[in-house]
Amino acid sequence: MLACRRFGFPSCILNRGDSLNIAPRVKTWLDRLEHGQIDIFRPEKGLDVDQLLETTAKAIIAARHPVALTGAGISAESGIPPFRGPGGLWTKHGEPPMNGFSKFLADPAAAWAERLSPRGPLKELSERIGAARPNPGHMALAEMEREGRLHCLITQNIDNLHTLAGSRRVIEIHGNARLVRCLTCVRRRPIDEISMAPLPPLCEDCGGLLKIDTVSFGEPIPPDVLTLCESESTRCDCMLVVGTSATVYPAASFPIDVKRRGGILIEVNLHESELTEHCAISLRGAAGLVLPAIAQRLKSARTVRT
Ligand code: NAD
Numbered sequence: 001m002l003a004c005r006r007f008g009f010p011s012c013i014l015n016r017g018d019s020l021n022i023a024p025r026v027k028t029w030l031d032r033l034e035h036g037q038i039d040i041f042r043p044e045k046g047l048d049v050d051q052l053l054e055t056t057a058k059a060i061i062a063a064r065h066p067v068a069l070t071g072a073g074i075s076a077e078s079g080i081p082p083f084r085g086p087g088g089l090w091t092k093h094g095e096p097p098m099n100g101f102s103k104f105l106a107d108p109a110a111a112w113a114e115r116l117s118p119r120g121p122l123k124e125l126s127e128r129i130g131a132a133r134p135n136p137g138h139m140a141l142a143e144m145e146r147e148g149r150l151h152c153l154i155t156q157n158i159d160n161l162h163t164l165a166g167s168r169r170v171i172e173i174h175g176n177a178r179l180v181r182c183l184t185c186v187r188r189r190p191i192d193e194i195s196m197a198p199l200p201p202l203c204e205d206c207g208g209l210l211k212i213d214t215v216s217f218g219e220p221i222p223p224d225v226l227t228l229c230e231s232e233s234t235r236c237d238c239m240l241v242v243g244t245s246a247t248v249y250p251a252a253s254f255p256i257d258v259k260r261r262g263g264i265l266i267e268v269n270l271h272e273s274e275l276t277e278h279c280a281i282s283l284r285g286a287a288g289l290v291l292p293a294i295a296q297r298l299k300s301a302r303t304v305r306t
Contacts, residue, residue: 056266056281057297060149063238063264068141068153069254073243073269075159077288078132080125084245085271093121100216108200108209115212116196129158129177134165137242137287140295142166149298151236154229156244156251158214171228173221173251175213184208186224221250229254237263240294243287246275268294 060066072082083090090096097103104111118126134142142165144150152169155162158177162170175181179188182203194201194210201210215221221229233239233254246252255265255275264280267273268290276282283290 052281052283053293053297056283056294057301059238059264059266059281060144060240060294060298061301063236065151065232065235066149066238066240067151067232067236067258068144068240068242069244069251070141070153070155070157070162070242071244071246071248071251072157073245074137074287074291075132075135075157075161076243077135077137077286078159078161080128080132080157080159082245084247089121089125093124096121096217098217101219104211104216104219108211109198112196112199112201126177129160132159132161134161135288137291138162138165138167140291141242143295144298145169147295147298150240152232154232154251154254156248171225171232172213173225173229174215175222175225177212177214179213180210181213181222182206182208183211186222188213226250233257234261237261238266239263240266240268241275241279242268242291244269244273244275246273 072080076082081092082088085091115122138161141150141153141162145153145167152171153162153167154171154173156174158172158174160176160178176188178191180191180194180201181188182205185203185206185208187203187205191212202208203210229250234257236254236258239255239258241255244251246255252274256278259265259278265275265278267275267279267282268285268287269276269282270284270286272282
């Protein structure tokens with residue numbers, strides 16, 4: 001109960017039905033649980049957060065191919081607002097036009113000029129990303145990877161904070177704001193290394209058009225990244241889903257696919273999301289508090305075993 005007070009989770013939601021549809025190794029582990037612990041899978045019983053964290057850690061340890069999927073919520077504590085909800089960029093500035101990619105293709109020089117002197121939500125987002133540092137949530141995921149508890153991380157974020165925190169296998173499904181990408185050969189480079197005169201910049205390898213690596217509205221996900229995401233989520237039997245409303249596709253389809261194949265979903269979010277009802281474990285709380293608590297549990301499990 002100490003954890004409950006310390007981390008202040010308002011509630012924890014577990015769906016009993018999920019225990020019937022889980023990966024074989026996790027199922028074996030659940031079958032081995034002592035009677036008292038099984039009770040925490042019943043939402044109608046009072047939940048002890050200490051046990052819940054323990055269960056989360058055990059589910060991750062039992063998984064063959066654990067993968068994390070993160071969204072804007074994990075970077076909120078680094079000062080980068082999400083798009084939606086209270087304090088969201090779109091809540092404040094209104095929704096941007098949804099034709100970013102066709103606008104870019106119609107006039108790449110004008111689109112680059114806008115990108116280099118951004119206004120409105122784009123200006124706020126780029127200033128916040130420029131000033132942001134990884135928070136304990138990013139650090140905890142990097143630690144889990146180092147400790148061999150996470151195979152890789154798929155992020156919808158464009159802010160580079162997972163890499164700055166030390167995560168190595170990071171798949172950026174919506175790109176990275178610090179990179180440019182050639183629309184022809186798909187080679188990526190740091191934006192700082194590219195000459196912006198004249199506009200638009202062109203690829204020095206193939207002469208193709210360079211675009212900021214972040215995926216614009218209406219732009220297909222680059223095939224190299226999409227293939228990686230699909231192969232990782234196909235192998236995944238336990239997905240840790242952090243700070244995402246799970247409303248943006250195709251990223252939102254990965255956890256659903258994991259569950260459909262018999263894997264389990266563990267959610268860390270301040271609020272309920274579209275995914276909550278599909279999750280075996282749903283931890284309500286700030287990622288910067290909950291993830292270090294999970295990492296700590298994983299570490300103690302390792303210490304006990306060795
Ligand atoms: P979203 O804005 O739709 O949802 C954010 C989710 O995070 C919500 O469910 C919210 O309850 C939760 N949340 C907020 N603060 C949290 C915290 N401290 N701890 C845990 N959860 C918290 O974000 P999304 O699902 O990632 O999808 C929207 C799109 O936003 C993505 O495509 C992403 O590329 C883009 N985006 C990225 C950044 C970034 O790179 N940091 C910032 C804004 C938007």
